[in-house]
Amino acid sequence: MQNAAPSSGSKIKKFAGAAPSAAKLSRGTRRPARSAAARCSTAKKKPVITANPLESFESYDFYCSHFTDLDLWRPNVIETCTRHFQIQGNVRTGIPGTYPTFIVDDQYVVKFFGLLFEGHQAFETEREANRLLERYPSIPVPKVLASGTLLDSPPYWPYLIFTYLPGFSIAEVEERLSVEEKLFTASELGKSIRILHSIPLPVSGHFQASISSFRDLLFKLASNCCLNHRSWNSLPDKLVEEIDGYLLPVEKLIDPVSNPHLIHADLTLDHLLGRFETNSWVPLGIIDWGDAMIGNILYELVALHLDLFKGDKHLLEVFLEAYKLPSFYQEAFAQKAMTMTLLHRFDVLAAPWLSYVSEARSLDDLADQLWGI
Numbered sequence: 273m274q275n276a277a278p279s280s281g282s283k284i285k286k287f288a289g290a291a292p293s294a295a296k297l298s299r300g301t302r303r304p305a306r307s308a309a310a311r312c313s314t315a316k317k318k319p320v321i322t323a324n325p326l327e328s329f330e331s332y333d334f335y336c337s338h339f340t341d342l343d344l345w346r347p348n349v350i351e352t353c354t355r356h357f358q359i360q361g362n363v364r365t366g367i368p369g370t371y372p373t374f375i376v377d378d379q380y381v382v383k384f385f386g387l388l389f390e391g392h393q394a395f396e397t398e399r400e401a402n403r404l405l406e407r408y409p410s411i412p413v414p415k416v417l418a419s420g421t422l423l424d425s426p427p428y429w430p431y432l433i434f435t436y437l438p439g440f441s442i443a444e445v446e447e448r449l450s451v452e453e454k455l456f457t458a459s460e461l462g463k464s465i466r467i468l469h470s471i472p473l474p475v476s477g478h479f480q481a482s483i484s485s486f487r488d489l490l491f492k493l494a495s496n497c498c499l500n501h502r503s504w505n506s507l508p509d510k511l512v513e514e515i516d517g518y519l520l521p522v523e524k525l526i527d528p529v530s531n532p533h534l535i536h537a538d539l540t541l542d543h544l545l546g547r548f549e550t551n552s553w554v555p556l557g558i559i560d561w562g563d564a565m566i567g568n569i570l571y572e573l574v575a576l577h578l579d580l581f582k583g584d585k586h587l588l589e590v591f592l593e594a595y596k597l598p599s600f601y602q603e604a605f606a607q608k609a610m611t612m613t614l615l616h617r618f619d620v621l622a623a624p625w626l627s628y629v630s631e632a633r634s635l636d637d638l639a640d641q642l643w644g645i
Contacts (some may be wrong), residue, residue, distance in 0.1 A: 394562035462594025
């Protein structure tokens with residue numbers, strides 16, 4: 273049940289292509305793939321641990337080789353936990369993702385954030401998202417029990433300590449789930465995400481109630497859209513050539529009468545936990561809020577549908593029915609969702625279960641295959 277930890281996330285996945293050794297530090301190179309550890313194993317040479325190993329994590333190769341190194345991290349995990357709790361000291365790794373994450377005594381999860389992969393920003397984002405959400409018990413998230421910094425000087429290594437959720441990620445048990453259990457999960461998730469998108473936001477702070485940052489992000493992504501897709505090479509050239517004429521204007525993607533939403537922005541197979549109760553799958557919690565931001569349902573749907581649902585439009589329909597999609601998004605839904613897919617920060621079209629992407633005759637054809645419901 274190792275992935276019951278608030279996972280170390282998927283940013284090594286996000287930055288990675290087929291293998292972490294090919295990963296780039298640009299957030300625009302994500303290829304959704306299942307095992308960060310498997311890609312890390314492609315590293316041809318393991319760096320030698322230096323006298324100050326925590327500082328050596330500024331090297332990508334060192335990071336990839338040692339971010340799950342239990343011998344290296346155990347003393348730091350124990351030191352961190354004993355600042356806040358009495359522990360027995362049984363430490364094990366969570367399933368590798370991006371940030372060093374460890375399970376202690378099957379009670380606590382300790383997650384460290386370094387300089388690579390925008391770690392300090394992800395620390396602040398995840399901390400503030402969980403603080404906001406702890407007031408809403410109907411949104412199932414691990415509770416942040418403590419936070420701080422491991423070191424007193426750069427790179428500091430800020431950390432979060434969460435409650436431990438004893439369950440499995442969808443990625444671990446997907447093949448064991450029946451069609452009915454998947455449909456039930458999609459429906460329950462639709463209800464939970466609707467609640468998430470409805471919570472009132474503060475007038476200031478990390479998640480302030482303003483859509484301007486999201487609008488600015490979309491304009492920036494639109495200006496770089498063709499360049500990104502040429503770099504990722506997941507779309508056929510003929511479809512990349514259609515992008516400029518296909519994309520809807522940003523104002524057509526944002527409902528002018530809806531309040532800004534807090535969105536998770538990375539609802540993948542790795543980030544939904546559950547467990548089996550009397551042989552039936554029950555969703556348990558949503559983890560890894562390091563990418564959370566102000567946005568809308570269209571952006572939220574991209575990772576959810578193309579990764580968590582693997583493009584299964586029946587699951588998407590059930591989710592949207594439970595979510596009660598506003599009429600603004602229902603109009604020209606496929607083109608709006610396809611536009612957001614193209615604008616997305618990460619290469620979301622590279623998943624192996626989306627093999628028909630390379631066979632699409634046009635972006636309209638691809639939109640219908642992905643989003644036509």
